[in-house]
Amino acid sequence: MDFTIRAANVDDCKDIARMITELAEYEKVIDHVKVTQRDLEQDGFSKNPFFHGIIVEVPEQHKTKEGHTKVGYALYFFSYSSWKGRSVFMEDLYVMPEFRGKGIGKALMSKVAQLGMAAGCQQLNFTVLDWNKSSLDFYFSQGCTDTTAEMGYHYMTCALSRPLQVRVCVAMEQREQSRLSSGFHAHLDFYSSCTRSPQHHTSPLQVRAVTPGCCKGRAELRRLSVRTRMQQLHRALPARPLLLDMALPRTA
Amino acid sequence: MITELAVFEKMSDQVKISHEELERDGFCQNPFFECLIAEVSDEHRSKCGYTVVGYALYFYTYSTWKGRTVYLEDLYVMPEFRGRGIGKGLMCKVAKVGTEKKCVRLQLAVLDWNSPARDFYAAKGAQDLTDSEGWHFIRFDGPSLDNLVKEAPKD
Numbered sequence: 001m002d003f004t005i006r007a008a009n010v011d012d013c014k015d016i017a018r019m020i021t022e023l024a025e026y027e028k029v030i031d032h033v034k035v036t037q038r039d040l041e042q043d044g045f046s047k048n049p050f051f052h053g054i055i056v057e058v059p060e061q062h063k064t065k066e067g068h069t070k071v072g073y074a075l076y077f078f079s080y081s082s083w084k085g086r087s088v089f090m091e092d093l094y095v096m097p098e099f100r101g102k103g104i105g106k107a108l109m110s111k112v113a114q115l116g117m118a119a120g121c122q123q124l125n126f127t128v129l130d131w132n133k134s135s136l137d138f139y140f141s142q143g144c145t146d147t148t149a150e151m152g153y154h155y156m157t158c159a160l161s162r163p164l165q166v167r168v169c170v171a172m173e174q175r176e177q178s179r180l181s182s183g184f185h186a187h188l189d190f191y192s193s194c195t196r197s198p199q200h201h202t203s204p205l206q207v208r209a210v211t212p213g214c215c216k217g218r219a220e221l222r223r224l225s226v227r228t229r230m231q232q233l234h235r236a237l238p239a240r241p242l243l244l245d246m247a248l249p250r251t252a
Numbered sequence: 253m254i255t256e257l258a259v260f261e262k263m264s265d266q267v268k269i270s271h272e273e274l275e276r277d278g279f280c281q282n283p284f285f286e287c288l289i290a291e292v293s294d295e296h297r298s299k300c301g302y303t304v305v306g307y308a309l310y311f312y313t314y315s316t317w318k319g320r321t322v323y324l325e326d327l328y329v330m331p332e333f334r335g336r337g338i339g340k341g342l343m344c345k346v347a348k349v350g351t352e353k354k355c356v357r358l359q360l361a362v363l364d365w366n367s368p369a370r371d372f373y374a375a376k377g378a379q380d381l382t383d384s385e386g387w388h389f390i391r392f393d394g395p396s397l398d399n400l401v402k403e404a405p406k407d
Contacts, residue, residue, distance in 0.1 A: 005405055020316045032317045039319055048282075051314040080285040080311050082254045082326045084393070085269040086277060092316050107405045113397055114404035122268075123393040124400070130386035143396030148388035151263075152364035155387045156378045160322075160351050160358055 001062060001102045005111050008053030008073065010045040013037045015070040016053060023094040027129060051077045051091065054111055056104050064098065071099045074108040076116070081123060088116030090126040105138065127155060253307055257328040261363060285311040285325065288345055290338050298332060305333045308342040310349075315357065322350030324360040343376065361389060 008016065017037040024030045043050045056072035063069045072095035079089045090112050095104045113124050128135050140146075147153045258264045277284040290306035297303045306329035313321045324346055329338045347358050360378075362369050370380075381387045392400055 024317060029317070035316055035319050040316075043314065043320060050312055050320055075314070075316055077312075077314055078284055079313060079323065080277065080309070080325055082274075082309055083258060083263075083267045083269065085273045086284055089313060091314055106403065110400050110402075110404035113392065113400040117397070117401050122397075123391055124397055125389065125391050127387045128390055130388055136388075139390055143392070143399060145391045145393075145396070146388050147391050148382055153361045153389050154364055154370075154380050154382040155389060156360050156362055156373055157381055158347070158358045158373075158376060158378045160347055160356055 001058065001099070001104075003056050003058050003071070003099075003102075003104055003107075005054055005056055005107060008044070008055045010041050012053065012055050012070060012073075013040040013044070015055070015068065016040055016073055016075070018068075019070075019073055019094050019096070020092065022096065023092060027132070051075050052115075054108060054115075056095065056099075056108060058099070064096065068096070071096045072104050072108060074112050076112045078116075078119060078121065079125065084122045086116075086119065086121045087123040087125055088112060088119070088121045090124060093126070106142070109142070253304075253328050253330070254326065256330070257326060261366070285309050286349070288342055288349075290329065290333075290342055292333070298330060302330070305330045306338050306342055308346050310346050312350075312353065312355065313359070318356050320350075320353060320355040321357040321359055322346060322353070322355045324358060327360070339372065340376070 014037050017035075017040055020035065021030065021033060024033045044053060053073055053075045055070055057069050058071055060069060064071065073092065074090060074094075075092040076088055076090045079087045081087050090109065093105060093108055093112075095108070109124075116124055128139065130136075136146075148155070255264065255267055258267045278287060287310075288308045289304050291303050292305055294303060298305060307326065308324060308328075309326040310322055310324045313323045315321050324343065327339060327343055327346075329342070343358075350358055360373070362373060364370075374380075
């Protein structure tokens, strides 16, 4: 089958996001995917990209029944081995099921290897799930080494998530106190250093009074669960202006 | 210290780069890695006279599921300076640098027999994805990498 491989551009992110989801479904971890098309656009196509991509395209006459001509991708970035030097890590390699068995996967992987070598890399690394026998067979047929099985390397991860920080200034003048039971006014000075893809937390609301103060300004309350939690909170608020720092669950 | 770490990991013959590659690759316009150094004052220098007694070498990677990630390639403290919180300080600093770049994960690899390191990382909340999810590290290098490159499609 005729196909072409080229460098991905920002306009490919919609199809890359689609295929990332398909790959995650295949790997049985679809609920793990938090990255969006917008994340890919910002992280892959800015001044200092976190990754590079290559895309496989087929001619119009071979498009899928849904009309896709972009049928595979590989996503990679440069890494470093303190023993061997420059390396390339292939984060994803994916070909849509109906286009497999035609040499596209091998062509993608070879292209990543070629791009890596052109950049002075001495190794191509990636990870594969131990139950993914068809992938393991494919990679072993190409002469790879399983450094987990042969050398005992274990792959470790630590989450770096930070709680969403919301600064709430609640001004309660005397005349407002009577309205506490039915509603409240909150002036939000919303600040956050969370990532663009917040993870879901279920930690309880924590409230810590910082300093007495007055209203900082008004910000639009967009998230219903923030409003709901504020409604729960107002019953406990003392009758004076307070600046509160609250650690909220990321779904707030 | 890279050599000392490789000796500890029983793979000193695997080290192929020298300080020249480190200078070129870590301090160019688009560096392949960043590095933090742990230094002690002169009166606490090592028996051999070193004041640089530990390091953490890391770089930025990407997860198509979770997003920006920082990868800790090496974490090392000279034996006579261990047990004083230097390793933890280095790792936490890498995590802090990572969060400033909006990374959501810190990843690393550890050898299965290296129980002190595994216990250290587990105490910091690390999850072993090889044990829990079955991930294996795969590598192409040397002749296998050359063969792969030969089969790349022409542009």
